[in-house]
Amino acid sequence: MSAGSSAATAAPQVSTPSVPRGAQVDLAGVSHSYPLSHDLEHGWLHLLLRRFSPAARARYEAEAAKPDQLAVLNDIDLTVAPGEFVSLVGPSGCGKSTILRLLAGLEQPVEGSVTADSTQVNGPSPLRALAFQDATLLPWRTVRDNVALGPEARGRVERDRRRVEASLQLVGLRDFADSYPATLSGGMAQRASLARALVNRPRLFLLDEPLGKLDALTRLQLQDEILRLWESQRFTAVLVTHDVDEALRLSNRVVVLSERPARVVADIEVPEHDESSDEVRELRRKILGLLGR
Numbered sequence: 001m002s003a004g005s006s007a008a009t010a011a012p013q014v015s016t017p018s019v020p021r022g023a024q025v026d027l028a029g030v031s032h033s034y035p036l037s038h039d040l041e042h043g044w045l046h047l048l049l050r051r052f053s054p055a056a057r058a059r060y061e062a063e064a065a066k067p068d069q070l071a072v073l074n075d076i077d078l079t080v081a082p083g084e085f086v087s088l089v090g091p092s093g094c095g096k097s098t099i100l101r102l103l104a105g106l107e108q109p110v111e112g113s114v115t116a117d118s119t120q121v122n123g124p125s126p127l128r129a130l131a132f133q134d135a136t137l138l139p140w141r142t143v144r145d146n147v148a149l150g151p152e153a154r155g156r157v158e159r160d161r162r163r164v165e166a167s168l169q170l171v172g173l174r175d176f177a178d179s180y181p182a183t184l185s186g187g188m189a190q191r192a193s194l195a196r197a198l199v200n201r202p203r204l205f206l207l208d209e210p211l212g213k214l215d216a217l218t219r220l221q222l223q224d225e226i227l228r229l230w231e232s233q234r235f236t237a238v239l240v241t242h243d244v245d246e247a248l249r250l251s252n253r254v255v256v257l258s259e260r261p262a263r264v265v266a267d268i269e270v271p272e273h274d275e276s277s278d279e280v281r282e283l284r285r286k287i288l289g290l291l292g293r
Contacts, residue, residue, distance in 0.1 A: 086238050087251040126154065137189055265290055
């Protein structure tokens, strides 16, 4: 976990609980695949292929010729300890987001097991929150009402009203609670999305490139915000990102995945450090080398 190299980007110092409240999660021998479109020329895979090189396209089409399935993950073993912050990096389309969906309980692996605190993950839970690249706020609801969606779905609006207000306070949106999404900047919308995810006090926070569409300055500010939230709440966090610098800045560990079907090629610990140190530059070179950049 980095400490930041300047006052402009350093995360605020906050006290942390002595015992992490985050969940331990484990993927053991996890392999996963998706059904292929029966019509490659008009299916979703064909649209995806347009984004890849001819060589990659040929590889995808060869896999498409196999019966019915597109392999995404290959024998993934990964343990995240309570209170850890782990980043997943790897080539586009390699299965990083699939791992988050498995951890969230939105999908079940074809092979292997996914557990949280030694309990099989068989479906979604308010204790496992997922934040996406798009804020996905409902435009007809105020910021406060968007944050209250989780408690509302569980019939706990009145009981959890204080949690809603506390979540807005955590992300600095208390003064914008009655605003509508159309009036928010991109950074503010993502803050609202983070508050909505945190309102249930999750033990596992899954972040699927939540800062990917933000400008550089806002991205740095939100990185500070995520660090502050992690340090104060001490949930377990798993982040998917294409930004190696972001992974090094936020994480205890960086897990590097291969091309699809993904396997773990490196699991790198990130000690406390200054972002401008030789140690960080060496870690960055190592990860970029593993990614072929």
